[in-house]
Amino acid sequence: MDFLFYDNVRQKLLTRRHKIALILRNLQIQKIDMSKRTLDHLEIMEPSRASLLDTLDGWYRKELNDVDSALARARLSPFGICLGCNSEIDLNWLEKCPEAEFCRSCEDLKKWMELG
Numbered sequence: 001m002d003f004l005f006y007d008n009v010r011q012k013l014l015t016r017r018h019k020i021a022l023i024l025r026n027l028q029i030q031k032i033d034m035s036k037r038t039l040d041h042l043e044i045m046e047p048s049r050a051s052l053l054d055t056l057d058g059w060y061r062k063e064l065n066d067v068d069s070a071l072a073r074a075r076l077s078p079f080g081i082c083l084g085c086n087s088e089i090d091l092n093w094l095e096k097c098p099e100a101e102f103c104r105s106c107e108d109l110k111k112w113m114e115l116g
Contacts, residue, residue, distance in 0.1 A: 005091065006079055009098040013067050015072075020064045027057050063099075070099040081109075082106050 031053050075081060080089045084106030093104055104111060 005095075006074070009079070009094055010071070010074060012098045013071055017064065017067045017071070020060050020067065024060050024064070027060070028052055031057075039113065066099045069101070073101075084110070 016114070031050075035050065042044045079093075080094050081087070082089050082103040083101045085103060087103055089100055094100055100107070
């Protein structure tokens, strides 16, 4: 894999990481604001809104973890190697999904196994 491609993928991961961090910060501010308004009795906390904020927070934290894992793999081992079959991950797939841990075949198998 050439350096320019690797650097491009790394930059995409770093950009995505920055965006996720901003989103998580915004979600935290919304949670604090909602809690403050509830404590001040200005409005009753909407369980559905609180649940949505928690769900979004969990989803983005998982995505942040995936991005951080991809960045760590890029530093510690050959980047773009499937964790399932040790073959090279297709460059088009890596470009679309730079945090990919698996080639498309192994990713499909993983999803199929998760569905039961």
